[in-house]
Amino acid sequence: xxxxxxxxxxxxxxxxxxxxMGSFVPAxxxxxxxxxxxxxxxxxxxxxTSGRSTFMVEMTEAANILHNAGPExxxxxxxxxxxxxxxxxxxxxLACAERLTRHNRALTLFATHYFELTALAEREPAVANVHxxxxxxxxxxxxxxxxxxxxxxxxxxxxxxxxxGVPADxxxxxxxxxxELEDRAAAADSPQLGLFTPAPPEVTSDPEPEPQTTxxxxxxxxxxxxxxxxxxxxxxxxxxxxxxxxxxRGPE
Numbered sequence: 001x002x003x004x005x006x007x008x009x010x011x012x013x014x015x016x017x018x019x020x021m022g023s024f025v026p027a028x029x030x031x032x033x034x035x036x037x038x039x040x041x042x043x044x045x046x047x048x049t050s051g052r053s054t055f056m057v058e059m060t061e062a063a064n065i066l067h068n069a070g071p072e073x074x075x076x077x078x079x080x081x082x083x084x085x086x087x088x089x090x091x092x093x094l095a096c097a098e099r100l101t102r103h104n105r106a107l108t109l110f111a112t113h114y115f116e117l118t119a120l121a122e123r124e125p126a127v128a129n130v131h132x133x134x135x136x137x138x139x140x141x142x143x144x145x146x147x148x149x150x151x152x153x154x155x156x157x158x159x160x161x162x163x164x165g166v167p168a169d170x171x172x173x174x175x176x177x178x179x180e181l182e183d184r185a186a187a188a189d190s191p192q193l194g195l196f197t198p199a200p201p202e203v204t205s206d207p208e209p210e211p212q213t214t215x216x217x218x219x220x221x222x223x224x225x226x227x228x229x230x231x232x233x234x235x236x237x238x239x240x241x242x243x244x245x246x247x248x249r250g251p252e
Contacts, residue, residue, distance in 0.1 A: 002160050003132030004145045005111045006042060009076045012109060013038050016074055035074050035107070039065040042078040055083030059092075066099055069106040078111045090114050101126055118151035219247040 019025050019032045041061045052060070062080055069075050080096055081089030093114055100108050101124050110117075121127040131152035133144040141159040158178065162171055227240055 002156070002163070003134055003143050005132050006078055008132065008147060009042065009078060009109045009111060013040065013074060013076055034072055036070065036072045037068075038074045038076075039069050039106075040076045040078075041065060041080060042076055053083070058083055062096060066096065066104065069100070069104045071105045073104070073106045075100060075104070075106045075108040075110075077108065079113065080110075081112075081114070090116060093117060094120070097127075098124075113155050115151065121151075223247055 015025055015027070015030065016032060016035050016038065019030060020035060025032075041058065058080065062077070065075055065077070077096065077100070081091075081093040083089070084092070093112055094117055097110055097117060097120055100106055100110070101120075105126075118129050121129050128149075129151040130147050130149055133146045133148050134156060135142045135144065136156070136159065140162070141156050158171060158174055161174070223240070223243055229237070232240070
């Protein structure tokens with residue numbers, strides 16, 4: 001928070017743009033390869049005239065990036081998933097990061113406050129963690145605006161809230177709640193919400209009998225497996241809905 005990561009990301013995009021047009025680059029030395037497009041998902045804003053929430057706008061922009069970014073694209077993703085619940089947001093952020101790494105293979109700066117995502121660097125050789133540095137002293141903070149290797153160890157949210165003028169009694173209560181949440185997570189031995197913890201060993205037991213399915217259910221399942229919602233037009237989706245209805249009805 002307030003460490004300068006969003007500014008660092010915007011700066012990167014501007015430097016690539018300047019270099020691509022043959023302009024001056026504010027650096028002693030820069031080695032920049034070909035970049036075909038620059039995609040950004042930065043900031044938070046709603047679209048009230050179109051009836052779209054902040055999270056909907058965020059997801060629409062993320063969808064455009066995930067569909068169109070390529071190996072020579074520069075992608076800036078800032079705080080994806082923050083507009084919904086913790087588990088939904090974390091799951092979406094992780095899935096987006098994995099797709100950008102494995103499928104799009106784009107040059108990506110992916111900023112997040114979900115510490116759990118830093119474990120992705122242990123599984124993906126193309127991923128590395130960096131953080132913006134800060135110094136803390138008696139509940140106050142000094143931002144150094146320097147990029148260091150490795151993941152951050154905290155986000156300094158309460159310190160930034162203090163700088164913003166949040167009442168002292170609210171901050172005191174927030175620190176109490178924070179300690180309770182951290183103690184609860186430590187007691188459950190799941191500080192990373194279980195996303196990267198190994199699954200418990202399977203317990204062998206007699207297999208349960210598979211539930212019996214009707215011919216209509218099997219036909220409906222087979223139809224579902226042939227559909228690709230991302231590639232369907234509205235008319236094709238309507239036709240598929242009629243086919244599902246016929247499959248459930250079964251033979252007369």
